[in-house]
Structures are given as C-alpha cells and as structure tokens.
Amino acid sequence: MSTGEARSLARFAWLSIAAAIATIGLKTTAWHITGSVGLLSDALESIVNLVAAVVALLALRVAESPADEEHAHGHEKVEYFSSGLEGALILAAAAAIAFAAMQRLLHPAPIEALGLGLVVNVAASIINLVVARVLLGAAKRYRSIVLEADGHHLMTDVWTSAGVVAGLGLVHFTGLAWLDPIVAIGVACNIVVTGVRLLKRSGSGLLDASLPAESVVAIEHALAAFRPDGVAYHALKTRQAGTRTFVSVHLLMPGSWTVKRGHDMAERVEAAIRELAPKTTVFTHLEPIEDPASYEDQGLDRK
Ligand SMILES: [Zn+2]
Ligand SMILES: [Zn+2]
CATH class of the missing domain: 1.20.1510.10 (Cation efflux protein transmembrane domain)
Known part of the structure; x- marks a missing residue:
C-alpha cells in the first residue's frame, strides 16, 4: 500500500x-x-x-x-x-x-x-x-x-x-x-x-450489496486461473462494505492433499483475489473435491 x-x-x-x-x-x-x-x-x-x-x-x-x-x-x-x-x-x-x-x-x-x-x-x-x-x-x-x-x-x-x-x-x-x-x-x-x-x-x-458484476467477473477469472492446479470453487459471495470489500468462497481441492499443501494453495488464491482491489478481505473454506458433502453447503442455509 x-x-x-x-x-x-x-x-x-x-x-x-x-x-x-x-x-x-x-x-x-x-x-x-x-x-x-x-x-x-x-x-x-x-x-x-x-x-x-x-x-x-x-x-x-x-x-x-x-x-x-x-x-x-x-x-x-x-x-x-x-x-x-x-x-x-x-x-x-x-x-x-x-x-x-x-x-x-x-x-x-x-x-x-x-x-x-x-x-x-x-x-x-x-x-x-x-x-x-x-x-x-x-x-x-x-x-x-x-x-x-x-x-x-x-x-x-x-x-x-x-x-x-x-x-x-x-x-x-x-x-x-x-x-x-x-x-x-x-x-x-x-x-x-x-x-x-x-x-x-x-x-x-x-443490506450488504454484492460487488458490481464486472468486479465479480474479475474475481471469477482469478479463481479460474487455479483450475489447472486442480483447484475448483463454488459458493462465491461478495459484499461491499463502504470502502472495504469482502469475498468468501469455497475452494475444492484433491482430498489426498495434506492440510499444509491445501492451505498454501488457499493462501495463493486469497492473495490473487486481494490483488484485484484495495482493502479486500478474503475468507476461504477448503473442501475435498470428490466428496459429495462438499457440495451441500453452497447456500446461506444448509440443505
Ligand atoms: Zn490461513
Ligand atoms: Zn462447499
């Protein structure tokens, strides 16, 4: 900064x-x-x-x-x-x-x-x-x-x-x-x-409005760039709080990865999103990509 x-x-x-x-x-x-x-x-x-x-x-x-x-x-x-x-x-x-x-x-x-x-x-x-x-x-x-x-x-x-x-x-x-x-x-x-x-x-x-569409698209692009590394995502939610931006997203990775490897990857993804706008706070949630349970938590309320 x-x-x-x-x-x-x-x-x-x-x-x-x-x-x-x-x-x-x-x-x-x-x-x-x-x-x-x-x-x-x-x-x-x-x-x-x-x-x-x-x-x-x-x-x-x-x-x-x-x-x-x-x-x-x-x-x-x-x-x-x-x-x-x-x-x-x-x-x-x-x-x-x-x-x-x-x-x-x-x-x-x-x-x-x-x-x-x-x-x-x-x-x-x-x-x-x-x-x-x-x-x-x-x-x-x-x-x-x-x-x-x-x-x-x-x-x-x-x-x-x-x-x-x-x-x-x-x-x-x-x-x-x-x-x-x-x-x-x-x-x-x-x-x-x-x-x-x-x-x-x-x-x-x-009312916690989401970011404008073009900002959301930019975040989606940043996330898609990690697909070749084996990282998918879902439940992307954004909100603008005055000058601060909040982004929360679930990152899906191979279940065989160690916690350390998954976390290192999550840190990279978060950094890529933070780079898009100043004062951006990113929350991620790691899930095994092959586990059906990973896909049941995309809404605000659990199914
Ligand atoms: Zn961490
Ligand atoms: Zn999920």
Missing part, C-alpha cells in the same frame, strides 16, 4: 468544512451589507453544508478506525449513514426549491434586482464547484461513497445557483416571467434523481 492510500480521507472532509465556512462567511457578510433576508436564508442553507461535512468527517474517522472485538468486520459501513443523510438533505433541498418555484408560478411577482446577492451566490457556487470536483475525483479514486455523496451535495448547490442565473437571464431576454420558476423546477427534478440514487445505494449498502 502506498503512503498516498494510507493517508486519511478525512482531509477531504476538512476541505468541505472549509468551503462551507467560507460560503457562510461570504453570505453573512453580504447580508450585513445589504440587509437582504434572501441572503440570510442563503447563509442558513450553507449551514446545512457545514453539518453534512462534519457528519462526513465523523463517518470517515469512524470508518477508518481498525476492527475491534465489538466490530470484528471493521467500521466501514458507517459510511452509508453519511451518504444516506446527504441523499436526504439533497431531497429536502429539491423540495424547498420546487415549493418556492410553485409559489412564484402561482403568484407571479416582478423579479427584484438581486445585485450583490447574485454575485455572492455565484462566488459561493464557484467555491462549491471547485471543492465538489476535488471530492468527486477523490471519491472515484478511493471508492468512497462518503466523498461522492458530499461532492454531489455541493453540486446541487452549484446547479441551484446556475438555475437561478439561467432563469434570470431567460426572463431578462424573453420577458416571460414564468420561465424562471420552470427552470427552478427543472433543477429540482435533476436534484431529486441524485438524492434518490444516493439513498438507494446507501440502503443497498446497508
């Missing part, structure tokens, strides 16, 4: 916390200057980002703490609580945007000049956009659903501001006031998709 991988992912959560504090500061200052209530509510919205980032930090810290007696399989699954919360917050943001847009559709009012408020919002969005790109990149590299969820959360803020600017621009050039809430509703729909996807994946993770 390189030192880069061993470094805590918490540093990305700190980046997100810094971004939230910066945007809160920006909007609070603008509120003090203008006295605009809209900016105050914007600042309050950024507090949600701060809370989410702190939860992400705590989740990453807990997830990285080593396995102990109480949690012998590690603590990585705590990551799904953080990503689930982010999904729920994204849905709440979508509901708020859609509600405000419906109000504007039903009770059209001339759009007030936003001036400084708009400038501050765009500046905050640029901060969020930059940090979101960093988080989403790291999420991919380290396969972290916590960072992915926080990155998407920040992106919803970016899309919201982009929608506001696009709506104002459209109204300015066409004179059609209803275009602004329509754009906002479009943004809300886009955000709902992101939120639902995060909630689904978090729930699926808590």
Whole structure:
C-alpha cells in the first residue's frame, strides 16, 4: 500500500468544512451589507453544508478506525449513514426549491434586482464547484461513497445557483416571467434523481450489496486461473462494505492433499483475489473435491 492510500480521507472532509465556512462567511457578510433576508436564508442553507461535512468527517474517522472485538468486520459501513443523510438533505433541498418555484408560478411577482446577492451566490457556487470536483475525483479514486455523496451535495448547490442565473437571464431576454420558476423546477427534478440514487445505494449498502458484476467477473477469472492446479470453487459471495470489500468462497481441492499443501494453495488464491482491489478481505473454506458433502453447503442455509 502506498503512503498516498494510507493517508486519511478525512482531509477531504476538512476541505468541505472549509468551503462551507467560507460560503457562510461570504453570505453573512453580504447580508450585513445589504440587509437582504434572501441572503440570510442563503447563509442558513450553507449551514446545512457545514453539518453534512462534519457528519462526513465523523463517518470517515469512524470508518477508518481498525476492527475491534465489538466490530470484528471493521467500521466501514458507517459510511452509508453519511451518504444516506446527504441523499436526504439533497431531497429536502429539491423540495424547498420546487415549493418556492410553485409559489412564484402561482403568484407571479416582478423579479427584484438581486445585485450583490447574485454575485455572492455565484462566488459561493464557484467555491462549491471547485471543492465538489476535488471530492468527486477523490471519491472515484478511493471508492468512497462518503466523498461522492458530499461532492454531489455541493453540486446541487452549484446547479441551484446556475438555475437561478439561467432563469434570470431567460426572463431578462424573453420577458416571460414564468420561465424562471420552470427552470427552478427543472433543477429540482435533476436534484431529486441524485438524492434518490444516493439513498438507494446507501440502503443497498446497508443490506450488504454484492460487488458490481464486472468486479465479480474479475474475481471469477482469478479463481479460474487455479483450475489447472486442480483447484475448483463454488459458493462465491461478495459484499461491499463502504470502502472495504469482502469475498468468501469455497475452494475444492484433491482430498489426498495434506492440510499444509491445501492451505498454501488457499493462501495463493486469497492473495490473487486481494490483488484485484484495495482493502479486500478474503475468507476461504477448503473442501475435498470428490466428496459429495462438499457440495451441500453452497447456500446461506444448509440443505
Ligand atoms: Zn490461513
Ligand atoms: Zn462447499
């Protein structure tokens, strides 16, 4: 493992916390200057980002703490609580945007000049956009659903501001006031998709979802490579627990092999599977290939 991988992912959560504090500061200052209530509510919205980032930090810290007696399989699954919360917050943001847009559709009012408020919002969005790109990149590299969820959360803020600017621009050039809430509703729909996807994946993770099909195929290939050595397998089961991967498989070998020979072979097979992805834990179970009893234990429950 390189030192880069061993470094805590918490540093990305700190980046997100810094971004939230910066945007809160920006909007609070603008509120003090203008006295605009809209900016105050914007600042309050950024507090949600701060809370989410702190939860992400705590989740990453807990997830990285080593396995102990109480949690012998590690603590990585705590990551799904953080990503689930982010999904729920994204849905709440979508509901708020859609509600405000419906109000504007039903009770059209001339759009007030936003001036400084708009400038501050765009500046905050640029901060969020930059940090979101960093988080989403790291999420991919380290396969972290916590960072992915926080990155998407920040992106919803970016899309919201982009929608506001696009709506104002459209109204300015066409004179059609209803275009602004329509754009906002479009943004809300886009955000709902992101939120639902995060909630689904978090729930699926808590239910011990198997690895994606391509990862399972890669493991099957690694196992098949030992067939010429006389090793077959069955009962391959995988699960993704946050950033940790669990693989369990039965290895069938000639019953005449010594325990030592069988175990040496199992060690080689386990190493080959571990090589496929970082933080992979492999459990094997050795069985004599010619014994019918070896084939009656492939499901979760015994026949
Ligand atoms: Zn062993
Ligand atoms: Zn078996």
